[in-house]
Amino acid sequence: MIDHRIRLHGLRAFAAAACHMNFTRAAEDLGVSQSAVSHQIQQLERHVDTQLFHRRNRKLALTEAGHVLLSEVQKGFSHFTRGLDDLEALKASGAVVVDVTPRFALKWLAPRLRDFSHRFPAITLKYRQSTKTTDFATSDADVSIEWHLVEPPDRTSHLLVSARFSPICSPDLLSGAHPLRVPSDIRNHTLLYERDGTTWSKWFEVAGCPDLTPAEGVAIDDGNIRVQAAINGQGIDLGSLELLTDELASGRLVQPFDTILDAGGYYLTYPAKALDQPRPRLFIQWLLREAGL
Amino acid sequence: MIDHRIRLHGLRAFAAAACHMNFTRAAEDLGVSQSAVSHQIQQLERHVDTQLFHRRNRKLALTEAGHVLLSEVQKGFSHFTRGLDDLEALKASGAVVVDVTPRFALKWLAPRLRDFSHRFPAITLKYRQSTKTTDFATSDADVSIEWHLVEPPDRTSHLLVSARFSPICSPDLLSGAHPLRVPSDIRNHTLLYERDGTTWSKWFEVAGCPDLTPAEGVAIDDGNIRVQAAINGQGIDLGSLELLTDELASGRLVQPFDTILDAGGYYLTYPAKALDQPRPRLFIQWLLREAGL
DNA sequence: TACAACCATGAGTCAGACTCATGATCGCAG
DNA sequence: CTGCGATCATGAGTCTGACTCATGGTTGTA
Numbered sequence: 333m334i335d336h337r338i339r340l341h342g343l344r345a346f347a348a349a350a351c352h353m354n355f356t357r358a359a360e361d362l363g364v365s366q367s368a369v370s371h372q373i374q375q376l377e378r379h380v381d382t383q384l385f386h387r388r389n390r391k392l393a394l395t396e397a398g399h400v401l402l403s404e405v406q407k408g409f410s411h412f413t414r415g416l417d418d419l420e421a422l423k424a425s426g427a428v429v430v431d432v433t434p435r436f437a438l439k440w441l442a443p444r445l446r447d448f449s450h451r452f453p454a455i456t457l458k459y460r461q462s463t464k465t466t467d468f469a470t471s472d473a474d475v476s477i478e479w480h481l482v483e484p485p486d487r488t489s490h491l492l493v494s495a496r497f498s499p500i501c502s503p504d505l506l507s508g509a510h511p512l513r514v515p516s517d518i519r520n521h522t523l524l525y526e527r528d529g530t531t532w533s534k535w536f537e538v539a540g541c542p543d544l545t546p547a548e549g550v551a552i553d554d555g556n557i558r559v560q561a562a563i564n565g566q567g568i569d570l571g572s573l574e575l576l577t578d579e580l581a582s583g584r585l586v587q588p589f590d591t592i593l594d595a596g597g598y599y600l601t602y603p604a605k606a607l608d609q610p611r612p613r614l615f616i617q618w619l620l621r622e623a624g625l
Numbered sequence: 626m627i628d629h630r631i632r633l634h635g636l637r638a639f640a641a642a643a644c645h646m647n648f649t650r651a652a653e654d655l656g657v658s659q660s661a662v663s664h665q666i667q668q669l670e671r672h673v674d675t676q677l678f679h680r681r682n683r684k685l686a687l688t689e690a691g692h693v694l695l696s697e698v699q700k701g702f703s704h705f706t707r708g709l710d711d712l713e714a715l716k717a718s719g720a721v722v723v724d725v726t727p728r729f730a731l732k733w734l735a736p737r738l739r740d741f742s743h744r745f746p747a748i749t750l751k752y753r754q755s756t757k758t759t760d761f762a763t764s765d766a767d768v769s770i771e772w773h774l775v776e777p778p779d780r781t782s783h784l785l786v787s788a789r790f791s792p793i794c795s796p797d798l799l800s801g802a803h804p805l806r807v808p809s810d811i812r813n814h815t816l817l818y819e820r821d822g823t824t825w826s827k828w829f830e831v832a833g834c835p836d837l838t839p840a841e842g843v844a845i846d847d848g849n850i851r852v853q854a855a856i857n858g859q860g861i862d863l864g865s866l867e868l869l870t871d872e873l874a875s876g877r878l879v880q881p882f883d884t885i886l887d888a889g890g891y892y893l894t895y896p897a898k899a900l901d902q903p904r905p906r907l908f909i910q911w912l913l914r915e916a917g918l
Numbered sequence: 919t920a921c922a923a924c925c926a927t928g929a930g931t932c933a934g935a936c937t938c939a940t941g942a943t944c945g946c947a948g
Numbered sequence: 949c950t951g952c953g954a955t956c957a958t959g960a961g962t963c964t965g966a967c968t969c970a971t972g973g974t975t976g977t978a
Contacts, residue, residue, distance in 0.1 A: 415697030
């Protein structure tokens with residue numbers, strides 16, 4: 333479990349020397365004498381039986397082996413630094429700003445937040461409802477959870493929950509003037525949709541009635557409001573089943589058709605810099621653990 | 626540059642204790658007494674001013690802070706181990722098996738191999754021409770470089786060179802019985818293509834003649850042979866310009882039309898385990914550096 | 919109830935990290 | 949081409965802090 337080849341003091345001296353390319357300045361940085369650095373590095377070189385520096389007169393240069401070792405050693409120390417930063421973040425209070433789609437916030441995130449605030453009492457989560465893609469260049473959000481059809485390119489992202497869409501509605505709509513028996517029955521009802529209705533079109537295709545044009549449509553961006561409208565019998569929503577288990581189990585909503593559209597999912601995305609900040613990093617790691625990743 | 630908060634011995638003792646969840650066994654592992662581990666960890670806890678373990682009677686448990694710290698500390702030490710593994714790999718000879726598309730191998734990889742073998746004389750590169758997607762579950766290849774239209778999902782991959790396709794042919798074809806002046810002139814010539822001709826179809830679309838069906842086609846998987854055939858005037862190849870600079874500069878080949886199809890690129894891909902093996906890891910890092918990533 | 923399996927503690931020891939003083943090398947300014 | 953300054957190396961000696969030892973305390977278990 334423990335790698336006995338690791339000479340901790342040697343590696344630290346090596347990292348310092350390589351980063352300054354100068355034993356004397358490395359020694360100052362480490363708070364020891366130049367001689368100490370020289371000794372440590374020589375010991376290390378003997379230990380790994382490999383020259384790490386070319387000593388050329390008044391100039392140091394890393395050997396190929398030195399380069400190779402340095403790249404890993406630097407990563408190693410920066411993890412230590414991160415770990416200590418994390419510990420400090422656990423003590424000092426601070427916030428993480430998260431953009432989330434309303435439905436995901438209510439049904440997935442909120443139930444888990446108790447665990448988060450229990451684990452990290454000093455970290456406040458500021459979560460903001462957002463149905464658009466966050467542009468981290470202009471937004472002050474640290475991370476964002478968004479629905480996407482495919483993994484968004486050009487940014488770090490992780491699929492938290494994949495989305496399986498199917499129409500859902502009040503059980504009242506199953507009977508009544510225009511009962512829902514086959515997908516084409518939808519034509520007589522009001523559709524609830526998000527911004528453009530492209531996801532509905534996709535579902536119609538999968539359901540085998542690509543040309544269906546329903547009587548009416550109401551655009552509501554906020555998924556929670558859409559679901560409430562569906563419960564009230566004001567129309568049929570196309571919702572992702574993962575976030576509707578409560579409503580379906582209680583019978584407030586029903587899923588009239590078996591046809592399911594697999595359409596992307598809810599992605600955690602964040603800018604590269606989020607991983608360098610302790611609190612966003614801790615939140616991201618926690619999220620991934622919660623999602624089983 | 627140097628993080629003076631890092632207590633090297635403390636972190637090592639902590640990592641060992643956390644990994645065994647037992648000070649006594651950690652001590653054995655470290656080759657010191659139980660008392661030493663206890664002292665080190667107490668010192669560390671005082672230093673970061675945070676409890677890292679719950680001491681419950683005969684059982685240890687990490688605190689939340691302990692978990693947070695451990696995750697980074699383990700990563701840190703594993704980088705040190707990797708670094709030392711790399712040094713050993715530099716000394717003992719061994720091979721890396723690489724699947725590469727023939728054209729990329731000849732025009733991009735081969736010219737750079739001198740640098741690689743100069744840097745890593747002990748590492749032999751076994752490169753094998755392959756025009757298919759390598760399945761690492763069955764192949765013994767360590768890494769593979771493949772042409773893909775889009776970033777391949779479900780595997781680690783990096784775009785080394787993006788591909789810009791355009792027809793290329795011998796200058797002889799510009800004159801002669803059926804001179805190439807506009808894209809539709811291609812109809813009178815032989816097409817050289819790889820496996821299916823879908824890339825050609827895509828180029829025809831971009832060039833504004835989607836329905837063009839040329840007289841004849843010859844399927845040649847090996848890009849180098851296809852290029853040679855083109856040089857010999859045996860047909861028109863659709864090649865990626867990045868790998869044709871020599872032939873175009875010397876005039877052995879010409880690019881008759883400006884229309885360019887941006888179609889994916891050459892991707893480095895490898896299984897997760899490749900990063901745990903020193904030699905594949907070194908090769909991958911070198912490749913990414915060569916590609917400017 | 920005795921034992922075994924733990925971790926904690928305080929005093930003392932000791933290895934190895936560090937210092938000091940000095941040497942060697944070489945670029946550079948005059 | 950000479951002397952100075954900037955560097956790293958070296959060997960002997962010092963000293964700190966990591967480690968050991970012996971022991972105590974707690975608790976689960978047979």
